Amino acid sequence: MNSIVIVGGGIAGLQAAQILQSKGLDFILIEKSMSLGGRVQSEQFQGYTLDHGFQVLQTAYPEVQRSLHLSKWDLSYFQSGAYVFQEKKFKPFLNPLKSPFLFLKNIFSSGATIFDFLKLALIWFKTQGSISPISSDPETTSELISRYRFSKKFQRIFLRPFFAGIFLDSQLTPPASLFFYYMKQFLIGKAAIPKSGIGAIALDLAVRIPKEKIRTGVSVTEIKEKSLQLNNGETVHFDQLILATDPKHACELLKIDFPQQAHFGSKTFYFSLDKHLETSLPLIHLMPLNSSPVLHFSCLSQVNPSLAPEGKFLISATSLHMELMDEEVAQELARILSLSPADFTFLKSFSIPHSLFKVGCFNKLCQKAEVENIILAGDYTQFPSLQAALSSGRLAAEKIMQGSQID
Ligand SMILES: Cc1cc2nc3c(=O)[nH]c(=O)nc-3n(C[C@H](O)[C@H](O)[C@H](O)COP(=O)(O)OP(=O)(O)OC[C@H]3O[C@@H](n4cnc5c(N)ncnc54)[C@H](O)[C@@H]3O)c2cc1C
Numbered sequence: 001m002n003s004i005v006i007v008g009g010g011i012a013g014l015q016a017a018q019i020l021q022s023k024g025l026d027f028i029l030i031e032k033s034m035s036l037g038g039r040v041q042s043e044q045f046q047g048y049t050l051d052h053g054f055q056v057l058q059t060a061y062p063e064v065q066r067s068l069h070l071s072k073w074d075l076s077y078f079q080s081g082a083y084v085f086q087e088k089k090f091k092p093f094l095n096p097l098k099s100p101f102l103f104l105k106n107i108f109s110s111g112a113t114i115f116d117f118l119k120l121a122l123i124w125f126k127t128q129g130s131i132s133p134i135s136s137d138p139e140t141t142s143e144l145i146s147r148y149r150f151s152k153k154f155q156r157i158f159l160r161p162f163f164a165g166i167f168l169d170s171q172l173t174p175p176a177s178l179f180f181y182y183m184k185q186f187l188i189g190k191a192a193i194p195k196s197g198i199g200a201i202a203l204d205l206a207v208r209i210p211k212e213k214i215r216t217g218v219s220v221t222e223i224k225e226k227s228l229q230l231n232n233g234e235t236v237h238f239d240q241l242i243l244a245t246d247p248k249h250a251c252e253l254l255k256i257d258f259p260q261q262a263h264f265g266s267k268t269f270y271f272s273l274d275k276h277l278e279t280s281l282p283l284i285h286l287m288p289l290n291s292s293p294v295l296h297f298s299c300l301s302q303v304n305p306s307l308a309p310e311g312k313f314l315i316s317a318t319s320l321h322m323e324l325m326d327e328e329v330a331q332e333l334a335r336i337l338s339l340s341p342a343d344f345t346f347l348k349s350f351s352i353p354h355s356l357f358k359v360g361c362f363n364k365l366c367q368k369a370e371v372e373n374i375i376l377a378g379d380y381t382q383f384p385s386l387q388a389a390l391s392s393g394r395l396a397a398e399k400i401m402q403g404s405q406i407d
Contacts, residue, residue: 005238010038012377013244014205015393032219042197047309060189061387074195076304084157133181141179142172161286168264244377262361265353271344356384
């Protein structure tokens with residue numbers, strides 16, 4: 001019997017494992033941290049459920065629909081659109097396809113011009129066909145937004161901060177093809193948070209894998225010819241290896257330099273508030289780029305009340321400035337919401353320097369893995385998203401199954 005080892009218990013590794021399990025194949029999954037889920041984890045803190053970084057589950061992702069048991073989950077949804085900040089106030093900018101009446105009610109205060117709406121309609125039209133997230137066209141999202149000549153104001157208050165929040169990149173350097181792909185997901189699907197936080201995704205996959213096939217708290221320190229060296233001195237033999245770590249560790253293990261500027265970092269702060277926000281729609285609040293250290297914030301318990309104890313409100317605020325301190329964020333939130341910094345009780349922050357990875361930066365890594373007969377899985381092999389993490393895990397499992405001639 002071939003021995004199969006999966007290294008990495010993030011979404012990609014868990015997806016590969018649960019598929020191999022469903023096909024009756026034997027394997028072992030090795031995860032260096034004590035918990036599974038990688039970048040998708042939630043934790044309990046003083047009665048609040050805190051995700052490790054602000055994340056949403058796009059329900060329209062094909063692999064999400066195929067792999068996750070969404071119907072069994074209690075999902076809460078953001079409304080499609082955002083609160084945009086103009087003239088010192090937040091005003092709702094809503095998706096006309098999802099909230100036509102509210103959209104019409106707010107059409108003149110949203111800050112978008114009639115030409116902006118026409119251009120958005122053109123983009124909507126373009127997203128009707130099938131959209132590939134990756135293309136050979138070098139145009140960036142920033143260039144695309146400029147080329148479409150959206151009004152300066154609409155770019156500043158909505159388009160640029162909205163996509164900076166998705167890419168965690170204020171320069172909007174990801175390819176224009178990704179802009180169209182994500183736009184389509186937002187137009188056709190919903191942005192959801194599970195009742196028990198985003199970590200529910202990892203749990204949904206992990207419960208399908210027998211505990212004895214998972215080893216947590218041990219890391220692979222070296223890949224040798226058909227064997228792995230673990231940090232506890234053990235050697236594990238393999239015939240087939242799925243390397244489902246993040247790309248930084250994959251580069252280390254395959255002895256390749258990690259590319260410069262191939263990652264985007266983010267820091268998410270959580271605060272408790274005793275009163276709800278006046279902006280009561282379940283929308284993300286966007287700050288115009290370069291006008292605030294905060295990129296966006298949300299009252300998560302207005303979207304999903306089970307994330308906070310009764311009578312309390314949970315605020316998450318995300319920044320691209322890794323050095324930002326909680327006092328500064330509380331002051332900024334107080335300033336823009338006309339509250340006092342003392343209204344915000346700091347809970348916890350999550351600083352994630354390697355939140356997302358740049359598309360197309362890991363060709364060398366992929367080539368080396370192919371030469372060494374190692375199967376790579378992970379969002380970075382496609383594009384940064386849960387869709388790609390799940391799909392890369394599936395492709396890795398399918399490669400193993402082809403080798404074992406299993407359908
Ligand atoms: C702040 C933030 C916001 C995000 N927002 C969204 C969003 O809104 N929507 C969306 O679709 N996606 C979002 N993402 C992206 C999404 O979380 C990732 O695409 C996905 O989690 C990647 O999963 P993965 O399995 O490819 O990698 P990872 O989650 O990085 O998993 C890799 C695993 O390998 C383990 N590992 C590393 N080295 C070793 C070793 N030597 N030995 C053993 N184990 C090892 C790690 O501990 C980790 O568990 C966000 C990510 C972050 C961080």
